[in-house]
Amino acid sequence: MGRFLRNSLTLARKEWISLLRDGFMLGFVIYSFTLSVYSQATGVSHELRNGAIAVVDEDRSPLSQRLVSSFHGPEFQIPVVLRHEQVDPGMAAARYTFVLDIPPDFQADVLAGRGPTLQVLIDATAMMQAGIGAGTIQGILDDEIGRFVRREAPESAAPVALQLRVAFNEALDTRWFTGTMSVVGNVTMLAVLLSGAALIREREHGTLEHLLVMPVRPAEIMAAKVLANGAVILALTVVALYGVLRGVLGVPLAGSVPLFLAGTAVYLFFATALGIFLGTVARSMPQLGLLFILIVLPMNMLSGGFTPLESEPDWLQTAMQLSPSTHYVAFAQAILFRGAGIAVVWPRFAATAGIGALFFLWSLARFRRHLATFR
Missing domain, CATH: 3.40.1710.10 (abc type-2 transporter like domain)
Incomplete structure (x- = not known):
């Protein structure tokens, strides 16, 4: 176990160095959790403003x-x-x-x-x-x-008086919802893109063959990619929550941010494993982009982050319960909007961890077969 952790951390350090040297990818990731969040929150308003x-x-x-x-x-x-x-x-x-x-x-x-x-x-x-x-x-x-x-x-005088009580977003400010959900959506998209691109980049640069002659196992290589890319996404999520949402947009985060980050860390095992899985299928970055459009974008749109899950057909609601992204969006909204604690969201945490662990093992098996083709 000590060797596994030591090798994984060493390979993770290599992943971080590789990302720092890739200026375009680094800039894109930072933009996605800063200016992109701000523009999504303020660019499209669902309130009436200055109607002529x-x-x-x-x-x-x-x-x-x-x-x-x-x-x-x-x-x-x-x-x-x-x-x-x-x-x-x-x-x-x-x-x-x-x-x-x-x-x-x-x-x-x-x-x-x-x-x-x-x-x-x-x-x-x-x-x-x-x-x-x-x-x-x-x-x-x-x-x-x-x-x-x-x-x-x-x-x-009217016989009935209607009184409205607005909960969780008393100002009815769409920036609160749009900005927060853009962060949640970007966690999925960037985790998949980063991990998938890291694998394809190594294959294109020929460094994957170098790893195979080193005393490391496929599980250690995959664990390093999950750890390195997940840590980057988690760190930028903190920047987006405190710097953009709370600092710039003034969004009141109702619940425990550490609890949300803990759930995000659990979810990232699935998202990064999905990126590695797609990286073993795609042969180039354009192919990864096409697979991303076919799989990740629909998964994000149907997870409840854009429209309520209840508005979807019954069969689709049932099918989406098999996706960790659905449970991630559910507990993210419960924590950040409604101030829910672990007693409320633990079933969603458990579902995210369970499904994510199964997919991680499946991706690992696929990753081992993929590496076998280079031997």
Whole structure:
């Protein structure tokens, strides 16, 4: 056992030196856990920001003026008051995403209980902003009209009051979720790429044959690659969590970061073993890239990090329980978002360790057969 550890650590040191000398790969890995995390968290917003809105006010009543003034930042720009003939040219020129049309006698019809109709025209070219904005506008209008009616006719107050309680992300800030899940996703992708590329790089440079004439066993070579690449990913995960998420983006990490890192270390045995397995199948870096697209990207997308696992078909949900990435995403979200402890996430830890250990042994067997072809 002492010899195994000594040889593995020596070979791991060789892997670190090789990575430091590969400027492109080193820069890519650092970028993936720093600028990439920041750009993914801030580049795509799922909230409505600075929506361009115009209003056609044919009522000119206190209620209509109240509705116009209810649209303000940061969700909307200052509303622009238009005439009817200006609506179509303005939307065709993409100057306005939303146009609210308030009909004549709107206030009088509301107070008389005649149920008047408000029309909202939406430019759905920007589909996400249009969908979110439609719901936001409806909520604002319902709220303002309800307040006005209750003030003018108290006896018509609504019989039910709805109270919302938002947990775990009270600000509804998508940067918290997108940034954190980009770190989780990059752990899988970079672990697979690093370990797979390390094996292919040794084969292309001819250093794999040098290892075979040394007094080391295939298990020690593979363990060194798992240890070296896993340690690099784990260290950069710490940088991403504390430097980018908490330091730059201000994301409050609810749970224990050491517990999450411990789970990440367990998961990395699977992810790096998967990279080595793909490295034994691929004959070049382009082939590794193609296998990565076919296997790792779908695994990442279906693991629950992009969309809830419950939204997938039942058979696919069952199949994804065999992937450690699914359990990794589940306990990462539980720890970092909801502050879960080991008493809650240990079944996910156990599943990740068990499936990962089986795949590690399978990859080791494949790796031994791969090395036998060089003898």
